[in-house]
Amino acid sequence: MTHPLSPVTFDDDDPRARGRAHGELWRAEIRELAAIRAELCIRRAAYRSLDEVDAMAARHLPVLAAELPEMSQELLGIAEGSGVPAARIVVLNHYTDLRDIQPADLAPGAGEDGDGCTAIYLSGPDGPVLGQTWDMHATAAPFVRMIRVAPRNGTAEVLCLTLTGCLGLAGLGRDGVAVTINNLTSTDARVGLVWPALVRAMLAEPDARAALARLQAAPLSSGHHYMIADGRDFFGVETSGELKVLTQLGPKAAHLHTNHCFDPVLRGRENVSRQTTSFDRLNSATTLYLQQRPRDLEGLWRMIGSHDGYPRSICSHVDELRGDPSASRTCARLAMELWSGKLRVAPGCSRDDLPLELELAGFASKRPAAP
Ligand SMILES: [Zn+2]
Structure with missing residues (x-):
């Protein structure tokens, strides 16, 4: 039997054709997940109707086209191939950020539930490793996939954990750049760059420093914590809609992150749910690290x-x-060995x-x- 996360390769040189192949392959799944996430924007955020959700999502399309034209073409291809409107593909990709944006005439909602993710970077004699749990509304679990984007012209290759219809959540690029993400719930969210497109662009960079520069220059929409590593460098960056702060540095150290900000300025721009498990998970990760001293x-x-x-x-x-x-659960786990380019992934628990x-x-x- 094929493994559920056995990667599907999209190898068209043309990003639009690549997206179209993705959209056609998972047509039914994309329709279903886009509908689930549009509904959740109403249940879990301040949107009052699907029209309002789609209108806000549509405002992200010109930003994507201007900032990352290739990724824009791939997203439009996914829309064409699946028969789902492009704005709804933005909802599917950019759901956690869209949720944080408040329609102008409404007071901010009380971030009902923090979707999780625990990211861990550590180093040992065989070099550094970077990984994360990907925690999301449990209804997202059947839509988790691995994709290999490998244009036939040989210009690039990335292995991404993703969802049907999504450009990519986290992964590893051919030149050794690995990226993981944690969601942060910002109070200064705005229309910005569709974040999975940014992840893909960062993975395609030649090294972690270039990926960091790509992140620093991006007009973001809402908060995430990005871990960026390439075996030589490590950067942990917390962001809100408007701010970016390098909070973790140093390839030899261990770094842990969950879903609340460490930076005092960013703490003033986040809306952590009272129900969040973020602090519990960070405590567990710290204790486990000290007890087990993992090195590989x-x-x-x-x-x-x-x-x-x-x-x-x-x-x-x-x-x-x-x-x-619709509450959070671990839908996938991903771990990457940065010196070998080996990646381990598993669905669910x-x-x-x-x-x-x-x-x-x-x-x-x-x-x-090796240093
Ligand atoms: Zn479990």
Whole structure:
């Protein structure tokens, strides 16, 4: 049987054709997930109608076209291939940020639920590893996929954890740039760059410094924490809609992050839900790190599968706690070995462990030299 996260390759040189192939392959899934996320924008944010959600999403299309034309073409291709309007593909991609944007005539809502993600970077004798849980509304779980974007002209290759209809959530590029993301809930959210497009652009950069520069120059929409690493450098950047702060630095250190800001200025721009498990997960990750002193992919993998403090654990099960399938749970786990280009991914909970090991075809020749 094929592994559920066995990567699908999109190899057209033309980004529009690549998107169209993606859209056609997962037509039904894209329609379904776009509808789920548009509805959640109404339930979990201040939008009053689907028209209002689509109108706000549509305002992101010109920003994407101006900032990242290739990614814009790929997104429009996904819309064409799936038969779902482009604005709704923006809703599917940019859901967590759209939720934070308040229609102008409404008071800010009280961030009902923080979707999670626990990101961990650590280093050992075989070099650094970077990974994360991807925690989202549990109804997103059936839509998680791995994609390999590898144009036939050989100009680029990325392996991405993603969702049907989404450009990419986190992953590893051919030149060794790895990126993970944590959602942050900002109070200064605005129309900006569709964030999965930015992740893809960062993964395509030649090194972590260039990916950092790409992030620093991007007109963001709402908050995320990005971990960027390439085996030589590590950067952890917290953002809100308007601000970006480099909060973590240093390739030899260990870095942990969940879904609240460390930076004191950014703390004034976030709306952390009272129900959030972010602090519990950060405490668990800190304790596990100190107890286990993980130094490699196996150690990282154990950490991101931990049920200490269940259901508010790193492998998160908030949906079971609340009996609400739209509450957060760990939908996937991803770990990347930065010197080898090896990547391990698994769907869902660590108890049904189904890891899949992948490697970038073009990575070996680009392997960063060991310091
Ligand atoms: Zn679990």
